[in-house]
Amino acid sequence: MPKKITLLIVEDLEFLLREYSKSPSSLSKDRIKALIYIKQGKYVFQSDIAQKLGRTEKTVRGWLQKYSQVGFSGLTAIKSGGNNTKVLSDSAKVFIAEKLNDPTTTITSYIELKLLIAQELEEIVPYFALYAHCRRKHKSKLKVARKSHYKKDPKAEELFKKP
Structure with a gap:
């Protein structure tokens, strides 16, 4: 049975839509879009949001857990790229x-x-x-x-x- 969403989104819908339009990357747009879907009440299950966004259910579950732990700013901060330190001076x-x-x-x-x-x-x-x-x-x-x-x-x- 799919996991039901019991998360409360603190930000208002206008703020989320504004941040969605300003977001530079598709990954952060998808994360914000998941919050928008929850705030609007369009989807009740994580699997439905995952299917709509073209992501796996585990990915969406991770996003929602991250949002509940660190909030909106932590969710939209993308830290991919690995160890990108300069080697040559x-x-x-x-x-x-x-x-x-x-x-x-x-x-x-x-x-x-x-x-x-x-x-x-x-x-x-x-x-x-x-x-x-x-x-x-x-x-x-x-x-x-x-x-x-x-x-x-x-x-x-x-x-x-x-x-």
């Missing part, structure tokens, strides 16, 4: 941009770039963060140069030739 980003855009650079791998950052800036940068930043922001593909590279050393090439 601004100085490291500037340093990377200078090194990758310099045509005379001798960097041939991301590990060398990571070691340069550690030496010059005294920062420890995770390899995958550095790799992702370089590929995404600078479209770089660091590779080891072959002996036929235009920057090759003619003296070093003599070692490979037969006498």
